[in-house]
Amino acid sequence: MLLRRYHQGGDTGAREELIQRHLPLVRSLARRYAGRGEALEDIEQVGAIGLIKAIDRFELERDVSLATYATPNVVGEIKRHFRDKGWAIRVPRALQELNASMSGAIERLTGKLGRSPSIAEIADELKTTPEEVLEAMEVGSAYSTVSLSSGPGGEEELDPLETIGDEDVEFERSEHRAALEPALGRLAPREREILRMRFEEGLPQTQIAYRIGLSQMHVSRLIRKSLSSMREELLRTPPGTSH
């Protein structure tokens, strides 16, 4: 048995043979991730690294085949690769490219029209459909949104109307939790300034983008991401410790 020869006898030839025998499995798994902005050969190479790790880590006492053990390792390695590249795993290349060209189109149209363009205008500029533009808007903007309610103390099962009647006590706590100032201080200066301009000065994204020297889409993403990370920060801060 090849695995025994490798792990007990140190036979590197057996290791090589195991790799060769299981490469069709790697190719099969890699094909699932084709067409997402990476060459199939590159995905196969990444998957092969997962296979080699599985072979090296395999424990002989395990009551599973190498193929069964290796599959999650190969898939995990491929997914990690896509994550590291910064793209969500299921984003088709055409949408990635459309997303990349949207920023420029929005800047051009904003300059030309003197206002934020509509989706139809962006679609027309990029010779695509409004639906494709909307989908592309979501590409690259994914991040986890954290709920304030899921924080310490959890979601209380209170009747909201009762709570309204009980405003004084409840509101004080709510206001404390909702005042994002402490979390604001932990943001990077640029993000802090963007939030200040948007929510204190009331500037539109187009003007903020112009002042900061970023695209409007980038400003939008930074605002959303900053608000979410501030919520995350609040969840980590027990009430009464942030002021």
Place this chain on the structure above:
Amino acid sequence: MTEHQERIDLDAPLSGDFQAVVRLIIGGIAERVDFAFEEIDDLQLAVERLLAEAGQIGSVHLSFEVGEDSIRTRVGPLSERAIAEALHDGEVQPGHLTLRRILQTVVDSFGVEKSADGRVVVRLEKLKGVP
């Protein structure tokens, strides 16, 4: 403000996986009213912040009433914290950023309502072409 002629109702899971789907649907509805890119982004942000208050378990109901140049959105039921914040009409101190301040910035008006089944929802009104 125009009369709202069309209505779309949606029950969405609160799991984070579906937030992008909700954003996409809002984008599709707002595109029909010919909202600008930035106006769509504002409405998406308002709903996203409210959904963050609704927790991550179960589902939330969203309704969209579409007029010629406006969208009225209702989101609920929401947690008591979100409602308390949305109700509060005091001045927000400089340097503080509350849900109320965010909503004031990104939608034209908002309020708290009791729905037909007795639950509390937040209503958002977003108009087209209002700077």
